[in-house]
Amino acid sequence: MAGGMADKATQAEAAGGGNIYECDAISLELFPHGQRRLIIDQLSLDVRAGEFLTIVGSSGTGKSTLLRLLGGLMPASSGAIRFRGAAVTGAPSGVVVVFQDYSNALLQWRSVARNVALGIEGKLNRAEIDRRVRQSLQMVGLEKNAKDHPWQLSGGMQQRVQIARALALNPDVMLMDEPFGALDAMTKASLQDEVLQVHARTATSFVFITHDIEEAVYLGDRVVVLAGPPGRIHKIVEIALPRPRDQMRTRQSAEFLNYRAELHAAVLSAGGH
Amino acid sequence: MRADRINIPGIVTLLLVAAAWEASVRTGLVTFEYLPAPSAIAVAFAGIVRSGELLTNTAHTLRSVLIGWVLAGLIGGALGLIFGLSRFARRWFLASLEVLRPLPAIAFLPVALLLFSFSLTTELVVMIYASIWPMFINTMGGVSDVASRLHDVSLTLKLTRMQTLWKVLLPAAAPAIVVGARLCLGTTLVMAIIAEMIGNPHGLGYAVVSALMSIQPEQMFAYVLFIGVLAIALNYCLIVATRRLLPAYGREAANHV
Numbered sequence: 001m002a003g004g005m006a007d008k009a010t011q012a013e014a015a016g017g018g019n020i021y022e023c024d025a026i027s028l029e030l031f032p033h034g035q036r037r038l039i040i041d042q043l044s045l046d047v048r049a050g051e052f053l054t055i056v057g058s059s060g061t062g063k064s065t066l067l068r069l070l071g072g073l074m075p076a077s078s079g080a081i082r083f084r085g086a087a088v089t090g091a092p093s094g095v096v097v098v099f100q101d102y103s104n105a106l107l108q109w110r111s112v113a114r115n116v117a118l119g120i121e122g123k124l125n126r127a128e129i130d131r132r133v134r135q136s137l138q139m140v141g142l143e144k145n146a147k148d149h150p151w152q153l154s155g156g157m158q159q160r161v162q163i164a165r166a167l168a169l170n171p172d173v174m175l176m177d178e179p180f181g182a183l184d185a186m187t188k189a190s191l192q193d194e195v196l197q198v199h200a201r202t203a204t205s206f207v208f209i210t211h212d213i214e215e216a217v218y219l220g221d222r223v224v225v226l227a228g229p230p231g232r233i234h235k236i237v238e239i240a241l242p243r244p245r246d247q248m249r250t251r252q253s254a255e256f257l258n259y260r261a262e263l264h265a266a267v268l269s270a271g272g273h
Numbered sequence: 274m275r276a277d278r279i280n281i282p283g284i285v286t287l288l289l290v291a292a293a294w295e296a297s298v299r300t301g302l303v304t305f306e307y308l309p310a311p312s313a314i315a316v317a318f319a320g321i322v323r324s325g326e327l328l329t330n331t332a333h334t335l336r337s338v339l340i341g342w343v344l345a346g347l348i349g350g351a352l353g354l355i356f357g358l359s360r361f362a363r364r365w366f367l368a369s370l371e372v373l374r375p376l377p378a379i380a381f382l383p384v385a386l387l388l389f390s391f392s393l394t395t396e397l398v399v400m401i402y403a404s405i406w407p408m409f410i411n412t413m414g415g416v417s418d419v420a421s422r423l424h425d426v427s428l429t430l431k432l433t434r435m436q437t438l439w440k441v442l443l444p445a446a447a448p449a450i451v452v453g454a455r456l457c458l459g460t461t462l463v464m465a466i467i468a469e470m471i472g473n474p475h476g477l478g479y480a481v482v483s484a485l486m487s488i489q490p491e492q493m494f495a496y497v498l499f500i501g502v503l504a505i506a507l508n509y510c511l512i513v514a515t516r517r518l519l520p521a522y523g524r525e526a527a528n529h530v
Contacts, residue, residue: 073425090428097429104422109444109519118440119430169430 020173020205021047021070026079027230028065039065041230042079047173052199052206054220056213056267062231063209064177070207071097071175084172094172098179102158106150106165113137113146116165136164139201140194156187160194167198176208180215189247192219196245213267217259218245225263227270234270237263307490314498317491326480327499334465334476337393338507341400342461346454349405353412353453357446358438363417370409378403378464386472393475396468404460411453415446447519455511462504477503 028040040062047053047070057063068074069081072091081088083095091097096119099105106115116133124132137143140160150158159179166174176195180188196219199206210216216223220239227234241255250256291311297303298310309317321327352370356362382399389395419442427437443450469478477500484493 068425071429073428091431093431095429097425099422099425101422104420105426107423107441107444109447118426119432121440122436165430 018048019046020049020084021045021207022080022082023070024080024082026069026076026081028062028069028074029077038230040069040076041228041232043232044079045224045233047205047207048221050203050205051221052196052208052219053222053224054208054210054216055224055226056210056216056263057226057228057231057234057270058267059211061226061228061270063211063226066226066231067097067175067177067207067209071095073097096166096169096171096174098162098166098174098176100178100181102155102162102179102182103150105162106158108150110149111146112142112148112150112153112161115150115161116168118165119169132168132170133164136167139167139198140164154187156183156191159183159191163191163195163198171204173205173207176206178209178211181211188215193247195219196243200244213263214251214260217241217256217263218247218250223259223263225266225270235266237266307488309491309494313491314494317489318495318499321480321492321495327496330475330477330480330496331499331503334462334469334478334503337396337400337476338458338461338465341397341404341465342458344397345401345404345457345461346408348401349408349453349457350412350450352405353409353414353450354416356409357413357416358442363413374406379467382468382472391473393473396465396473399468399472400461400464403464404457407456407460408450408453411449411456412446415449415453416442418449419445451515451519455508455515458507458511459504462500462507466500 023043023045025042025044026040027038027042030037030039043066055063055066065074069076070083070088072088072095075089083092086092107118110118113133116136117129120129120132133146134143137146140163142157142160142164145153145157145161150161153161163179180191183191192215195206195208198204206219208216208219217239223237223239224233225235225237226232237259239259241250241253241259295311298308318327356367356370378399381402382395385395385398389398423441423445424437427441432440465476466478466481469476470482473479477496481493481496481500484490484496
């Protein structure tokens with residue numbers, strides 16, 4: 001599996017000069033109640049193949065909207081979004097979004113295994129589906145819960161099901177919209193490490209939205225700070241912390257604390273609501 | 274509502290009411306000329322069971338209820354699906370349907386009678402007209418209220434339109450659709466009785482009216498009470514069927530059913 005992923009990543013690098021996503025001056029206008037409102041203003045951003053990009057910003061800076069645009073769930077008003085060199089029109093194959101509200105995003109009437117299979121049913125043969133479901137559940141530590149229903153699981157476990165469902169697609173990019181925002185601190189920490197393990201074991205790129213600055217530093221290769229409204233890029237910080245990262249050691253290191261302070265100041269000066 | 278638990282206080286109350294009724298008729302406490310005591314009704318009931326009259330009439334009514342329910346369910350369900358899925362349909366045609374809906378189905382009966390005379394067709398037309406609405410409204414609501422998040426999920430997992438319909442929208446709307454089907458069945462039974470009283474001289478509804486006309490109050494009461502029991506039994510069957518069909522909906526569906 002890791003080999004297949006690496007191939008895809010190399011192809012992507014060849015196609016896009018090392019960038020899997022390229023956003024060129026994208027804007028989004030909406031017209032709630034007939035009034036024009038600019039949500040995202042001339043935002044340009046690249047996502048490098050294989051990187052873990054985290055995006056922070058106060059509410060109202062268009063974080064989730066930006067992710068919806070990348071995922072092809074809504075079109076931009078102007079500007080261009082390219083995934084592996086091709087313009088994004090609709091949800092591109094190879095990209096999958098993981099949402100914050102896991103209980104709404106899971107099919108409550110399906111078992112865990114059948115939820116994970118949802119995106120690959122009818123696209124692969126039975127044996128391959130079973131293999132992928134098993135493998136994905138293993139990656140998030142839920143192989144024992146395959147037959148349970150989502151409403152029987154804790155919040156953290158439900159979010160793991162959603163992540164497994166995304167992994168079953170063998171994605172090139174996982175777009176995660178504040179996936180751990182509704183979870184307690186302990187659960188959040190263990191899920192962060194699981195996502196980092198997936199990142200280390202596969203060549204999947206991550207775009208990860210959060211409002212938690214420490215989470216952004218702990219996970220990211222780069223942290224984008226958004227300002228707004230309307231949403232625009234305020235600052236991009238490269239995170240040179242060594243991997244694999246560790247909840248205790250990494251978070252206590254002087255570099256981590258420096259990044260945290262730098263980003264905290266950046267988020268404050270970026271404004272927002 | 275739990276169907277599988279026997280409600281003892283409820284049954285005791287029922288028996289007490291029957292006993293009070295019996296006592297007040299016998300002692301002459303209430304004096305309606307044609308109010309029979311429960312014991313007299315029981316005797317009359319045994320009579321219509323023995324003569325086979327009850328069975329024939331029940332068979333007719335149940336048959337038309339079943340046909341009417343299936344047809345109304347299919348029409349209402351299909352319309353509900355179209356209107357639930359298509360904003361265009363809702364915007365252009367829903368207002369016209371909403372104008373028809375408050376029109377009491379019973380007012381339709383003379384029209385149907387004129388067109389189809391005293392027949393099963395008349396009975397079915399009135400039944401179906403009245404009972405497509407609960408199915409229509411519930412299916413439309415169920416399908417159009419599916420959380421927008423599930424539409425996002427279908428998009429990001431690249432489900433086709435048909436896959437989205439069969440795997441996501443219909444199962445998500447199933448509890449609401451089942452409620453619609455239950456309301457639909459109840460309405461079908463009510464309208465079948467009314468239509469038989471006026472438009473199609475067969476079945477339980479006609480039996481009530483003819484007992485009334487021939488001044489047989491015991492028999493009339495026996496039929497009326499039997500219709501009530503039949504309604505409860507039909508609803509119970511549907512509740513049991515729902516539990517069998519939708520076990521995986523867990524807690525959420527248990528509240529609907």
